[in-house]
Amino acid sequence: MTPPPSTIRAATEWLSARARWHPLEIVFWLAAFAAIYLLPDSHLILTEIAWLGLFALSLDLILGYAGIISLGHAAFFGFGAYTAALLAKHEIINEPVLALLVAGFAAMALGFVTSFLVLRGSDLTRLMVTLGVALLLRELANRYGWLTGGADGLQGVIIKPVLGMFRFDMFGHTGYIYCLTVLFFLFLIARRLVNSPFGLSLMSVKGNPLRSSAIGISVDARLVAIYTVAAGYAGIAGALLAQTTAFASLEVFSFDRSADLLLVLIIGGAGYLYGGLIGAIIFKFMQDYLSVLTPQYWPFWIGLVLVVIVLVGRDRITSWTAPFRRVAARLNWQALARRVAASSTERH
Amino acid sequence: MLTILFDGIAYGMLLFVLASGLAVTLGLMNFVNLAHGAFAMAGGYVTVVLVNRLGVPFLASLPLAFLVSAILGIILERTLYVHVYKKPHLDQVLFTIGLVFMSVAAVDYVMGSSQVFARIPSVLQGQFIVFGIGVGRYRLLIIVICGLLTVGLQFILSGTRFGSRLRAAVDDQRVASGLGINVNRVFAFTFAFGSGLAGLGGALGVEILGLDPTFPLKFMIYFLIVVTVGGTSSITGPFLASLLLGIGDVAGKYYVPTLGTFVIYTIMIVVLIWRPQGLFSRAASR
Amino acid sequence: MTVVLETIDLAKRFSGIIAANNISLQIAKGARHALIGPNGAGKTTLINLLTGVLRPTGGRILLDGEDITNLPTHKRVRLGIVRTFQINQLFSELTPLETIGLAVSERRGQGLDWWRIVGSRSDLVTEVVEILERFHLTDVIDKRTAVLPYGKQRLLEIAVAIACRPRVLLLDEPAAGVPEDERHEILAAVAALPNDVSVLLIEHDMDIVFSFADRISVLVNGALFVEGSPEEVANDARVKAVYLGEEAVDA
Numbered sequence: 047m048t049p050p051p052s053t054i055r056a057a058t059e060w061l062s063a064r065a066r067w068h069p070l071e072i073v074f075w076l077a078a079f080a081a082i083y084l085l086p087d088s089h090l091i092l093t094e095i096a097w098l099g100l101f102a103l104s105l106d107l108i109l110g111y112a113g114i115i116s117l118g119h120a121a122f123f124g125f126g127a128y129t130a131a132l133l134a135k136h137e138i139i140n141e142p143v144l145a146l147l148v149a150g151f152a153a154m155a156l157g158f159v160t161s162f163l164v165l166r167g168s169d170l171t172r173l174m175v176t177l178g179v180a181l182l183l184r185e186l187a188n189r190y191g192w193l194t195g196g197a198d199g200l201q202g203v204i205i206k207p208v209l210g211m212f213r214f215d216m217f218g219h220t221g222y223i224y225c226l227t228v229l230f231f232l233f234l235i236a237r238r239l240v241n242s243p244f245g246l247s248l249m250s251v252k253g254n255p256l257r258s259s260a261i262g263i264s265v266d267a268r269l270v271a272i273y274t275v276a277a278g279y280a281g282i283a284g285a286l287l288a289q290t291t292a293f294a295s296l297e298v299f300s301f302d303r304s305a306d307l308l309l310v311l312i313i314g315g316a317g318y319l320y321g322g323l324i325g326a327i328i329f330k331f332m333q334d335y336l337s338v339l340t341p342q343y344w345p346f347w348i349g350l351v352l353v354v355i356v357l358v359g360r361d362r363i364t365s366w367t368a369p370f371r372r373v374a375a376r377l378n379w380q381a382l383a384r385r386v387a388a389s390s391t392e393r394h
Numbered sequence: 395m396l397t398i399l400f401d402g403i404a405y406g407m408l409l410f411v412l413a414s415g416l417a418v419t420l421g422l423m424n425f426v427n428l429a430h431g432a433f434a435m436a437g438g439y440v441t442v443v444l445v446n447r448l449g450v451p452f453l454a455s456l457p458l459a460f461l462v463s464a465i466l467g468i469i470l471e472r473t474l475y476v477h478v479y480k481k482p483h484l485d486q487v488l489f490t491i492g493l494v495f496m497s498v499a500a501v502d503y504v505m506g507s508s509q510v511f512a513r514i515p516s517v518l519q520g521q522f523i524v525f526g527i528g529v530g531r532y533r534l535l536i537i538v539i540c541g542l543l544t545v546g547l548q549f550i551l552s553g554t555r556f557g558s559r560l561r562a563a564v565d566d567q568r569v570a571s572g573l574g575i576n577v578n579r580v581f582a583f584t585f586a587f588g589s590g591l592a593g594l595g596g597a598l599g600v601e602i603l604g605l606d607p608t609f610p611l612k613f614m615i616y617f618l619i620v621v622t623v624g625g626t627s628s629i630t631g632p633f634l635a636s637l638l639l640g641i642g643d644v645a646g647k648y649y650v651p652t653l654g655t656f657v658i659y660t661i662m663i664v665v666l667i668w669r670p671q672g673l674f675s676r677a678a679s680r
Numbered sequence: 681m682t683v684v685l686e687t688i689d690l691a692k693r694f695s696g697i698i699a700a701n702n703i704s705l706q707i708a709k710g711a712r713h714a715l716i717g718p719n720g721a722g723k724t725t726l727i728n729l730l731t732g733v734l735r736p737t738g739g740r741i742l743l744d745g746e747d748i749t750n751l752p753t754h755k756r757v758r759l760g761i762v763r764t765f766q767i768n769q770l771f772s773e774l775t776p777l778e779t780i781g782l783a784v785s786e787r788r789g790q791g792l793d794w795w796r797i798v799g800s801r802s803d804l805v806t807e808v809v810e811i812l813e814r815f816h817l818t819d820v821i822d823k824r825t826a827v828l829p830y831g832k833q834r835l836l837e838i839a840v841a842i843a844c845r846p847r848v849l850l851l852d853e854p855a856a857g858v859p860e861d862e863r864h865e866i867l868a869a870v871a872a873l874p875n876d877v878s879v880l881l882i883e884h885d886m887d888i889v890f891s892f893a894d895r896i897s898v899l900v901n902g903a904l905f906v907e908g909s910p911e912e913v914a915n916d917a918r919v920k921a922v923y924l925g926e927e928a929v930d931a
Contacts, residue, residue: 049809057809060822061799169483173665174622182659243785244794250771257769261783262757269603305491349495356489
């Protein structure tokens with residue numbers, strides 16, 4: 047008794063609805079790439095937004111999709127940053143893209159090794175363990191100053207031109223194009239991943255791990271997998287920072303960085319991939335504005351924002367993007383095209 | 395070596411007084427309060443201001459440090475924290491991190507960012523030698539005060555009616571309020587008391603731990619280690635965990651100075667992998 | 681009779697409380713086996729032990745003669761032991777389409793596929809829609825599980841289990857909490873289960889038990905009390921004594 051083809055078609059459409067490109071997404075990326083030509087004076091801050099957005103995207107993968115609360119995601123960020131900086135300084139790998147890949151894999155390895163720590167225990171245990179790992183790395187970087195430059199940071203890092211052709215400049219032109227391209231490429235992969243059967247299983251694990259194992263999903267294995275991938279993304283973000291600033295210091299591992307990252311993701315909203323990117327934009331402009339006003343005390347305002355967001359309610363905050371998403375759904379080009387085709391056949 | 399043990403015990407007991415409030419709040423309300431260190435910082439600064447600027451005797455400033463922190467605790471609890479109790483853990487984490495940032499920046503603005511010291515009465519300075527061990531007078535005071543507090547806490551919890559109401563509310567809120575226990579008042583009072591203890595610990599700790607506006611951030615990890623390793627189902631768990639941490643930290647810094655705090659973090663991670671519910675808690679087995 | 685699932689002296693102790701007391705149970709292939717007993721007798725505990733949610737403190741579990749006592753839950757599901765939960769355990773943010781889709785995709789070993797878009801395999805979608813039709817869920821196919829009426833959620837709970845193509849299906853009070861007018865759908869779904877699936881049913885409603893089962897085991901205080909065909913159990917004086925208290929309360 048096979049179901050009617052129309053039902054199957056409808057079901058297929060519903061299932062793949064999440065994966066369809068909304069027009070607003072296309073607008074977003076067009077704008078991002080257009081900024082290369084239209085906003086040349088802002089390339090420095092846009093570069094920062096790009097790698098910060100990637101960093102937040104990596105947190106979204108584990109927090110928004112798998113439900114792991116981490117207070118130490120900076121561990122992977124910093125590990126990637128130092129790897130890239132050291133590779134350049136000691137001229138082990140001179141080409142930035144290659145160094146980027148190596149840094150990413152190094153961070154992935156670290157993520158894999160530490161993933162087992164976040165499998166067991168409550169939310170608090172996970173917080174502790176992730177925080178502990180990040181602080182541990184900071185301590186290690188501090189102690190081994192002969193390698194990392196210690197508290198002063200790693201000096202004398204020179205980044206060679208990207209692909210041997212595009213030299214990094216003071217205005218961030220190369221930097222922005224480089225970071226944006228990397229971000230876009232990794233975003234595409236992440237987008238594919240969360241809309242796949244694997245991504246769906248992550249959402250199920252986050253929602254109800256008991257039920258997930260009852261349908262044959264190995265919860266631990268899935269969490270290890272996404273944690274590893276997210277660590278790699280964070281490591282690449284850190285490497286981008288190191289490469290675009292030719293510098294790395296202990297502060298890449300700091301608690302402040304992990305805490306700021308949580309804020310970035312929460313401002314934009316977790317669980318739909320764009321939250322980290324939107325949050326990065328808002329956060330950077332907010333930071334820019336506030337540190338001009340009160341250079342020393344801007345953490346106060348950041349703290350205030352966090353408190354207000356929680357008191358008002360995270361759902362109410364992210365609901366401001368809901369009207370946009372509704373409009374995007376109505377503007378679904380495919381549906382529009384079909385309606386146009388249907389109405390034109392009616393007329394003839 | 396025994397001096398190190400002595401110093402470690404003093405450090406550990408200080409940590410216990412500081413962290414006990416957090417352990418109770420976590421066990422009681424399942425609330426992750428990362429801003430606990432801010433109350434300790436408040437107590438520390440109260441003592442510094444009272445002793446250095448107003449000439450109040452050090453020992454007299456201690457109860458005042460407790461009081462100010464407790465009052466601060468009640469005010470914040472009734473106005474802000476109460477809205478966040480029912481929210482998911484992530485929200486509680488974000489909220490309390492926000493409070494930490496605000497308090498650190500605020501204190502930086504008001505008191506300046508350099509480290510401050512409190513003038514300790516000369517009778518508490520120095521040490522006397524007992525059986526060849528150097529017994530620091532100030533550290534001895536800490537051990538005495540903290541020891542009394544620990545015994546007092548244990549007594550309150552197991553010997554008084556308030557204690558049994560508290561334990562009932564921890565076990566099952568709904569049943570407890572069904573029995574006529576005003577759970578909200580128990581929470582508020584406990585929160586205030588825990589904050590007060592933190593303030594007292596902060597005041598005592600100015601001399602040993604150092605005090606500057608970044609105190610809540612620097613010591614957050616220590617408090618968290620105490621409550622996660624010690625578990626929240628008893629007083630003895632965090633107590634033993636604090637001692638372990640205190641002795642471990644002092645001994646580590648002395649014997650293996652190149653690794654220092656590295657040792658603490660590694661111990662914590664190892665313990666949490668081995669027993670995620672804490673080393674000493676009475677969690678039921680699967 | 682071939683035994684598909686059996687336990688040998690299965691025991692579970694929780695610091696002083698004996699939840700399972702040396703249970704030796706055998707489920708035959710194709711069985712319609714009911715497990716009954718007063719509240720707190722340990723029926724759900726037994727299901728939790730069989731599925732690996734709880735680790736036993738003693739005894740063994742054999743599936744087709746293979747020892748599975750130490751296998752984790754998800755591996756047992758892969759071997760064909762599937763259960764439903766007494767209180768619905770569903771994915772509140774996913775739709776029935778996605779839920780069944782996930783179960784089928786996992787069963788087919790495509791769960792780690794991170795490149796394909798969900799819904800691009802038409803044979804998978806066909807199977808999913810088939811299952812949803814069978815359980816009368818096509819009218820709510822695209823609604824979030826959280827907004828479904830309880831009866832539909834209960835049907836989904838059973839549908840998910842069936843989507844895993846179980847060899848042994850453990851149903852924990854499938855009709856529990858379902859309003860009177862929606863019960864018949866649940867019961868029809870249970871009655872329509874394929875013959876090669878061996879079913880262990882926990883139920884309180886004796887009408888359902890006696891119309892469904894070809895074999896009944898009675899569990900009291902964690903131990904197997906009486907076992908036999910429905911007629912034997914119905915006429916057993918000891919069973920009546922155990923239940924007499926309950927019936928008096930109900931009436």
